[in-house]
Amino acid sequence: MSATRVMPRGDGPSPDSILASKNPNLEKQDRRRTVLIVDDEYLIADTLADILNDSGEYFAVAVYDGASALQRVRNSGLDVLITDVLMPEMNGIELAKAIKSICPETRIVLLSGQAQTRDLVQQAEREGYRFELWAKPMHPDEILKRLSQKQA
Amino acid sequence: MERKKFRKILRRAVWIPFGTALLLAAVLILELQAVTSREKWVEHTDQVIAVAQHLYRLSIDEETGLRAFLPTGDDRFLQPLIESRNQAPQIEAQLEQLITDNPEQQLRNEEVFAARRAWSAWADQAIALSRAGKPTDDLQFQLRGKELMDRYRDARTGFIVREQQLRDERLARSRSMVWYANASILVLCVVVGALLAAFGHRQMMNLSQSFNTALETADASKARVTGIIDCAMDAIITVDQSQRILVFNRAAEQIFRCPQSEALGQPLDKFIPERFRQIHRHHVQDFEKTGVTGRTMYRPGTLWGLRYDGEEFPIEATISQMESHGEKLFTVILRDITERLMSEEALRRADKLATAGELGATIAHEMNNPLAAVTNLAYLIRKNKSLDEKARKQLELLDQEVARMAHMTRRTLGFYRDTASPVTADLGQIMDEVLEIYARKIDSKAIKLQKEYHPHAEATVFPGEMRKVFSNLIANAIDAIRGQGTITVRVRNSHNWNGFPLPGARVTVADSGSGIKPADRRKIFEPFYTTKKETGTGLGLWLSKDIVEKHGGSISVRSKHNGTVFSVFIPAAKSTPVSTQAGGQRQTA
Numbered sequence: 001m002s003a004t005r006v007m008p009r010g011d012g013p014s015p016d017s018i019l020a021s022k023n024p025n026l027e028k029q030d031r032r033r034t035v036l037i038v039d040d041e042y043l044i045a046d047t048l049a050d051i052l053n054d055s056g057e058y059f060a061v062a063v064y065d066g067a068s069a070l071q072r073v074r075n076s077g078l079d080v081l082i083t084d085v086l087m088p089e090m091n092g093i094e095l096a097k098a099i100k101s102i103c104p105e106t107r108i109v110l111l112s113g114q115a116q117t118r119d120l121v122q123q124a125e126r127e128g129y130r131f132e133l134w135a136k137p138m139h140p141d142e143i144l145k146r147l148s149q150k151q152a
Numbered sequence: 153m154e155r156k157k158f159r160k161i162l163r164r165a166v167w168i169p170f171g172t173a174l175l176l177a178a179v180l181i182l183e184l185q186a187v188t189s190r191e192k193w194v195e196h197t198d199q200v201i202a203v204a205q206h207l208y209r210l211s212i213d214e215e216t217g218l219r220a221f222l223p224t225g226d227d228r229f230l231q232p233l234i235e236s237r238n239q240a241p242q243i244e245a246q247l248e249q250l251i252t253d254n255p256e257q258q259l260r261n262e263e264v265f266a267a268r269r270a271w272s273a274w275a276d277q278a279i280a281l282s283r284a285g286k287p288t289d290d291l292q293f294q295l296r297g298k299e300l301m302d303r304y305r306d307a308r309t310g311f312i313v314r315e316q317q318l319r320d321e322r323l324a325r326s327r328s329m330v331w332y333a334n335a336s337i338l339v340l341c342v343v344v345g346a347l348l349a350a351f352g353h354r355q356m357m358n359l360s361q362s363f364n365t366a367l368e369t370a371d372a373s374k375a376r377v378t379g380i381i382d383c384a385m386d387a388i389i390t391v392d393q394s395q396r397i398l399v400f401n402r403a404a405e406q407i408f409r410c411p412q413s414e415a416l417g418q419p420l421d422k423f424i425p426e427r428f429r430q431i432h433r434h435h436v437q438d439f440e441k442t443g444v445t446g447r448t449m450y451r452p453g454t455l456w457g458l459r460y461d462g463e464e465f466p467i468e469a470t471i472s473q474m475e476s477h478g479e480k481l482f483t484v485i486l487r488d489i490t491e492r493l494m495s496e497e498a499l500r501r502a503d504k505l506a507t508a509g510e511l512g513a514t515i516a517h518e519m520n521n522p523l524a525a526v527t528n529l530a531y532l533i534r535k536n537k538s539l540d541e542k543a544r545k546q547l548e549l550l551d552q553e554v555a556r557m558a559h560m561t562r563r564t565l566g567f568y569r570d571t572a573s574p575v576t577a578d579l580g581q582i583m584d585e586v587l588e589i590y591a592r593k594i595d596s597k598a599i600k601l602q603k604e605y606h607p608h609a610e611a612t613v614f615p616g617e618m619r620k621v622f623s624n625l626i627a628n629a630i631d632a633i634r635g636q637g638t639i640t641v642r643v644r645n646s647h648n649w650n651g652f653p654l655p656g657a658r659v660t661v662a663d664s665g666s667g668i669k670p671a672d673r674r675k676i677f678e679p680f681y682t683t684k685k686e687t688g689t690g691l692g693l694w695l696s697k698d699i700v701e702k703h704g705g706s707i708s709v710r711s712k713h714n715g716t717v718f719s720v721f722i723p724a725a726k727s728t729p730v731s732t733q734a735g736g737q738r739q740t741a
Contacts, residue, residue, distance in 0.1 A: 041521050041524075041525065043525040043528075043529075044521060044524045044525050044528065047525060047528030047529055047531075047532060048524075048528055050528075050532055051528055051531055051532060054532070054535055111524075113517060113519075113520025113521055113523075113524065113561075114517055114520075135562050136520045136521065136523075136524045137520055137523040137524035137526075137527045137554075137558045137561075138524070138527075138558075139527060139531075139551075139555055139558070140527065140528060140531040141531075
């Protein structure tokens with residue numbers, strides 16, 4: 001039995017994901033805040049990007065590692081970064097710090113399923129960074145609600 | 153009493169009477185001797201008198217002979233005279249010897265002899281005259297003869313009289329000696345008897361006292377040992393060679409729930425479950441053969457004891473052996489390890505659960521990513537307009553279930569962070585958060601939930617800790633209800649019921665379950681007590697009580713056959729100064 005894959009897993013960006021460099025409707029994008037979603041779990045990154053895009057308020061892109069994320073941010077600015085913390089090669093906090101140095105205005109949200117990340121965030125706080133730590137899994141409604149609110 | 157002292161008393165008891173008897177005998181012998189010697193002297197005197205009289209008779213014979221001879225001139229008449237003269241020297245010598253002790257009599261005797269010799273000389277003269285044919289009847293001559301004879305006679309008589317006086321004297325003395333001896337012996341015997349009696353009495357008293365002291369010491373010693381055995385915490389049971397119980401201390405009474413009077417004399421088997429009796433006997437026999445003084449009794453697995461009421465219970469025991477007055481005694485010292493095994497078991501379970509908890513945490517960690525994906529997917533699917541109503545509804549439920557899973561994993565990992573120090577919080581709000589978690593479970597069990605909240609029922613708490621307490625109470629309430637039922641939750645401002653009336657908030661959770669038995673009501677706050685044998689840690693209420701008390705509050709329970717109510721009071725302010733996060737120090741009296 002072959003099933004039609006609605007979502008590709010692990011093959012790279014989904015054709016449904018709107019990439020900034022390929023979308024002709026650039027005017028629409030201006031009203032929406034740009035969100036970069038970084039997670040080594042493709043399914044999480046892709047679905048979250050779809051959810052944010054469907055809401056109409058955001059222009060979300062999913063990437064699966066820190067390097068790609070940095071590349072994108074260098075090309076264009078970023079309003080919000082939503083990133084997983086525990087990732088191979090570059091973890092979310094390192095990424096966040098790097099992005100902050102490129103684009104200081106970016107709101108950084110760390111989305112993590114591990115409780116230990118709290119300590120890492122506190123450590124970053126001591127270094128002067130202000131990151132938000134949200135617990136995975138978080139209901140999309142809650143995510144949307146929090147994004148619409150100002151940073152805590 | 154020490155041996156030395158006893159031997160000393162023994163020696164005295166033997167030698168003193170013996171010595172006294174010897175003394176008495178000595179005195180008796182001396183006195184007898186004295187009497188005897190007196191008697192001898194009397195005899196002596198008699199002898200002197202007899203000899204003196206003999207001599208006198210001899211002299212008379214001489215005179216008689218002469219008197220007959222002189223007129224007749226016949227030599228035949230001189231015979232007595234000649235015989236007397238023959239005998240006299242010997243007897244005189246005898247007399248002289250007899251009176252050597254008496255100088256006075258010796259002198260007299262000399263006189264007597266002198267007188268006799270004078271008369272003898274006259275007699276010889278007379279005889280010579282007669283033989284010569286001359287006349288002897290001259291008056292002067294005869295008068296002289298008579299004079300001499302008289303002189304002799306007086307002297308001799310005087311001697312004898314004196315001797316008789318002496319005899320009387322000596323006899324009297326002898327008699328008095330006897331009397332004296334009798335009297336003195338009587339007195340001596342009485343005195344000695346009294347002394348011996350007194351002495352004996354004293355020895356007896358000493359002996360009796362020593363004996364009593366020894367008895368008392370032995371009794372005290374025995375009492376001490378009995379006391380020690382009786383206040384020992386472990387059961388001490390001593391049996392003889394045929395396994396009959398000789399000692400059964402108080403701890404044994406308590407452990408086996410059997411009075412001592414019922415146990416003494418009974419076989420030890422009575423307190424061993426039947427299936428182990430044979431094994432136990434073998435064990436004891438083996439042990440006896442080894443000759444070892446004592447060792448722990450163990451078999452693979454637990455040892456079991458049998459209470460008087462038939463209940464079996466696990467024990468830990470040691471056995472020792474000793475010989476006393478030729479009989480062999482075995483002593484078993486044991487303790488009831490029911491509680492210990494129970495707490496070991498509970499610890500093992502808690503340990504298992506801790507491991508399971510860790511496992512759960514690992515699993516929860518792993519779950520979070522898939523859960524995030526599923527959450528997102530469900531959300532996206534719901535957005536699909538081509539769904540019919542039924543599908544939409546189902547997706548809604550899916551959404552809720554996934555949310556529930558998410559709650560669970562987050563709670564497991566303690567992702568709800570607690571505040572660093574106590575804060576003033578509305579307990580109603582905290583309770584609502586907890587109830588939300590259990591909402592699904594309450595619905596699925598068809599339990600009706602009633603809430604009665606006062607607004608702003610505030611207390612100073614660690615919200616995370618309070619959540620744990622409320623979570624515990626709600627979970628217990630849900631578990632208590634079989635089938636249908638009601639849970640009533642009240643949150644209101646209140647004061648505590650004992651001590652100072654502190655202001656605070658009171659939360660009560662009431663369920664309509666079947667209640668808690670009175671016997672258990674005391675135990676439910678103890679660690680490791682649970683009615684949910686497989687899933688319960690037995691620690692929930694214990695921890696909750698700990699948390700509540702650390703907040704300065706109190707937790708209590710009331711229960712009847714148709715429901716249970718847990719009541720928690722938390723003071724509005726901690727009774728010790730608390731530093732709040734912002735807004736300065738809070739000082740309380």
